[in-house]
Amino acid sequence: MWVTVYAAQGLWRKEILYAIDHLERHLRGELLKMMKWQVGFRNQFKVSTGKSQKHLLLYLTERQGTDLMMTYDLSGYDQCWKALFMMVRLFGETARDLAFKPGYAFVSEEEEKVTRHVKHISELPDDETEIY
16 A cells, blocks of 8 residues: 555656556556455455456456456556556455455554645645655
8 A cells, every 4th residue: 555655656756657557567466466366365265367367357347347447558657647546445345345254454544644644735736845
């Protein structure tokens, strides 16, 4: 979750390649891992999402699939912000669902803090010089 802040800071600083790197290299991998685990639990781990998660969309709800696909549009700053917030939402929903499985926990306070901070960063005026 905390890497989310780095992506947001990169977007705010107009460092889009830095932000995209964090979205793709760090956040996407963790999101896909969580969604893959969710598919596993839903199907008693009897299905495979395939190499590079090529079959993942087959096992997601229609809404999850649509929302996940929205995270792949990183063609500009607005699209990256939308993708970032969608990744945060999808990760949180998936993590909360998995937290009900035996032996898992989800700390919603951490999610709320990160989400609030990222929202704060996204709402800063262009002429602001400090994030905090």
